[in-house]
Amino acid sequence: MPAAPDPTVFPLDHLALRGKPDAPALVFKTHGLSYEALNQRLGQLAAWLAAQISEPGARVATWLPKSELACLMPLAAVRAGLVHVPVNPLLKRAQVAHILGDSGARLLIANAGRLATLEPGDLAGAAAQEESAVWAAAEGLVPLGPSQAAPDALAAILYTSGSTGRPKGVMLSHANLWLGAVSVAHYLGLTAEDRVLAVLPLAFDYGQNQLFSTWYAGGAAVPLDYLTARDVAKAVERHDVTTLAAVPPLWVQLVELDWPEAAALRLKRLTNSGGALTEPLVRALRTRFAQARLFAMYGLTEAFRSTYLDPALVDAHPTSMGTAIPFAEVMVVADDGREAAADEEGELVHAGPLVAQGYWQDAERTAERFKPAPAFSRMGGMAVWSGDRVRRDGAGLLHFAGRRDAMIKTSGNRVSPQEVEDAAIATGLVAEAVALGLPDPALGQAIHLVVRAKGDAGQAAADLPGALARELPGFMVPRVIHWREAMPLSPNGKLDRTGLYQELSAAVAKG
Incomplete structure (x- = not known):
């Protein structure tokens, strides 16, 4: 692995320019898009968006499964000068109405079935467009070219639940999302030959990053909405998948399956998100997928991702959170404000360019979580005080101790x-x-x-x-x-x- 990843920031939609024009960028069950087609299609979608909404920085929301439009919208919205608000497709009308109202979204794109569940007033002033109608109108347009957005320009608002109150919108810039893609692609060692099965929801930070980090490396993303763990195993086999990200409950189901030997051996890397791995589950994964490197990771939407454990250490330290990812500074702050000593419990604090811009139109909750970095911080600036209790052992590895809130x-x-x-x-x-x-x-x-x-x-x-x-x-x-x-x-x-x-x-x- 190179000594350090490239810290240069580009507008997020430039990810569509990373791969070879004829190389696969998106692979669906029925069709696929090369990088050339990816850039063409998102340019047309961006042109349609720009014709609908002329106000720079206006919010556009999507409430979709992992369709082509859902995958392209994060790049198309910013190419049109807008801000994307992805809505988890599992949410129902009350939660969607809150997100639309809170974000002030001007437009909601969803499929007909979801739109039919909304009641009067739920749109909160947003226009509603059905997904297929959007494509019908966009496909004949001249594509918009790559944008020239500033690194600190707002690119997306991701809604995440707090320990109290309704979901709050985390504001993410082009730099946050671009450097997150660079960081993950770097420490995972992704290449243009990789195929990444994207099973995590695209409304989550790491769900989106499955696409972004893959495209940064010039590889192919394979979006999948699955009903059973068997669907995941079949997709790995059908699409020659090399990389799989999942959450612990899905891993539990996957290790219990009778996997085709060739498919299990094809997986080169496994990445865990959304909860800690237990030692028995780590052992089971290492047995079932013996050829795959297992990356245990920790993160929070307010700072994207904080740590990962080097796969070479997972057998000896199966429950460790590891160390900071590239572009992140992760500190353990003792209760009296000093840097915690080895094996002393403290609060995990995250600094650096991956730190989000705060909560959308919520200065009070922003001030509670986003505070100046401790005096001993190397990177300084604004930091995310996570509320999570951790300790750093004598070898420098972090270990989770507990949550301060009731999430x-x-x-x-x-x-x-x-x-x-x-x-x-x-x-x-x-x-x-x-x-x-x-x-x-x-x-x-x-x-x-x-x-x-x-x-x-x-x-x-x-x-x-x-x-x-x-x-x-x-x-x-x-x-x-x-x-x-x-x-x-x-x-x-x-x-x-x-x-x-x-x-x-x-x-x-x-x-």
Whole structure:
């Protein structure tokens, strides 16, 4: 691997110019795009966008599966001088309405089925366009050429849940996204010969980076919306995939499959995101995919990615977070503000050019998370104070110790407890609610909801599961609902979340 990656920043849409013109850039089940076609198609899409919206920096949202338009929009939007707001296709109308209203999106592009679920007022002033109609109008246009955007210009707003409140929009610049692509392509060792299976949602930072880092290396990305783990294995075999990124619950399913030997051997690298790998899972992956290099990684949307573990160290240190990725400075800050000593627990703080620009139109929450780097920082500037507790061992490797906030991480998704609680209260069936994430071997954490009924308890118990399933995406629906006649209170009069967590954790442990 070269000593250091190239730190030069280009506008994000220049990623379409990285590969050989006739080399594959995108591979779908029914068709593919070469780099020449990729640049042509995104140029036409950008021309259509520019004709619809003339205001520089206006937001355009997509609510799509991994279609061609969804893959091209991050580059097309910025080529048209706009800001892309990708919406997780698993979200439902209430969450989509919040994102559209909060971002002030001027346009929403989705398929007909999703648009049909929206109710009056959900668009919050945005125009709605059906995906196929957009292509029908764009395909005859003269393509826009590469943009000349400034490195610090806003390129995307990615919505992510916080430990409290509704999802907040993380503002990412061209430099954030470009250098993220360079960094990952560099430490993974991606080349033009690689084929990367993109199974992570494109509304996530690393989901998008599957495309960006692949295109930076001149390789081919293979987008996949899958229903079962078997679909993933079949795609690896069908498309000669060399690189696979996944979250721990999917890895658990993948190692249990009876893989075709040739497909398992074809994988050169595995990358983990969205939750920590357990030691047994690391051992299982190393056994099942013996020829593949396993990259364990840690990150947060506010700083893209922070650390990775050198695959050469994974057998000896299977649960370590590793060390900082290129362009990142990762520090462990003790509670008194100094740099933590070896094996001393502290807060993980991330500095450098991968740090996002803050939260969209939310100065208060930006000030809570984005603060000046510690005095001992090499890079300085604004830093992300993660709230995660870590320690650095004597060999310089980082180890996760715990979260300072109450975020629930389930199936690779970050879920705000308050968002689940608000949805429960909004049904009118419960008076009080507490959502907790309890350890689960398959999901990482399973959502448990503790509630007190409002009115007829029997009717509420019968109706609440269906009501939540209608209003929440599948990964946010509680796995278990616990009904209480009275909710426990802490000494300060608040709902006793800690006591409930301890009680339910003990019950789960007993089985």
